[in-house]
Amino acid sequence: MSGVSFEGVTKRFDTVTAVDALTLDIVDGEFMVLLGPSGCGKSTALRMIAGLETISDGVLRIGDRVVNNVEAKDRDIAMVFQSYALYPHMTVAQNVEFPLKARKYSVDGGPPRKLTADERAERVDDAVKTLGLAELTKRKPGALSGGQRQRVALARAMVRRPEVFLMDEPLSNLDAKLRAQTRLDIVELHREVATTFVYVTHDQVEAMTMADRMAVIADGRLQQVGEPQTVYERPANLFVARFIGSPPMNTIEGEVAEAGVVAAGASRIPFTGDVAKGRKVVVGLRPEHLHLGEGDIEATVKAVEWLGHERHVIVDIAGSKAIVRQETDEGAAPRIGETVHLGHHVENVHVFDAGSTERLN
Ligand SMILES: Nc1ncnc2c1ncn2[C@@H]1O[C@H](COP(=O)(O)OP(=O)(O)OP(=O)(O)O)[C@@H](O)[C@H]1O
Ligand SMILES: [Mg+2]
Known part of the structure; x- marks a missing residue:
């Protein structure tokens, strides 16, 4: 388990400053939501944590480790995307097990090693039960609803037992009813695994209902960080005031x-x-x-x-x-x-x- 800390982190793409001197401490075990309108730099901030974008300026830490120059594969994170990115030819169980076969894991603080078949089966079993997929393990993604597919993607992240879970708009492909249900599933998953979650959305209802704290971003700049109730009751500026509430x-x-x-x-x-x-x-x-x-x-x-x-x-x-x-x-x-x-x-x-x-x- 680890927190994530941004210290003056900036990301420039040519002429665009996607993330502008972001300073934000995400506490170990916290559910942090990055909230803001389209193009404000949320995904870029998340992708820097994942190691999928280089950092132009500033210092990014996961736990105590500065990760500016640590490759994605060497970071202990799992990411869930809007598109579930499941393998269509594999069953649910095989999809969930996939990351366990693909790389080595450190167990109980030991050096990284391949997991045994029993260890893999145990983790898969645990994840599919947690996410209510136990009856569906033999199905292929094509025979699942959107909500079930997203739960498979969550299970696949969960089996890795990462230090940090990253989620980029994981609910946007679901209809309103499924969104509400999956929202609860993700909050429950967070409670279950008690690990740092960083969750990106443009939907203030998701932020209000899921976050321990949220960071409101506009034009690459952090506007306010706080618990949902605080941000609702005391918005720091007009942008936040108008963005939160419906x-x-x-x-x-x-x-x-x-x-x-x-x-x-x-x-x-x-x-x-x-x-x-x-x-x-x-x-x-x-x-x-x-x-x-x-x-x-x-x-x-x-x-x-x-x-x-x-x-x-x-x-x-x-x-x-x-x-x-x-x-x-x-x-x-x-x-x-x-x-x-x-x-x-x-x-x-x-x-x-x-x-x-x-x-x-
Ligand atoms: N690879 C890239 N090259 C150039 N500009 C980029 C690149 N990726 C992102 N940008 C720009 O950086 C800014 C922030 O993009 P980002 O994807 O982080 O926004 P976002 O908040 O996730 O938006 P959305 O809600 O639409 O996903 C945008 O202006 C975008 O056009
Ligand atoms: Mg995005």
């Missing part, structure tokens, strides 16, 4: 009018925290933290979307579009064109600098 956080431009109050059009929005009067700010309010009724914020109803258990009421606040989430049993939907008042708790107001976009409160 529907996304509403943002309204305004100016601090007096201590603890932002003026935005006709609305005066009280908040907690100490931000100087006159400062140009962007106020962030999550749809789930606004409620229709009494309140300081004046809004005009533009549309109502009905989703069964809840409604999304789309409103205009001082020229900005905003969404209010309303439980269906909270009462009747407002009429289009109606002026409404929105209430909120002051501690749920996020205040960001309009220029730097950094959090101020």
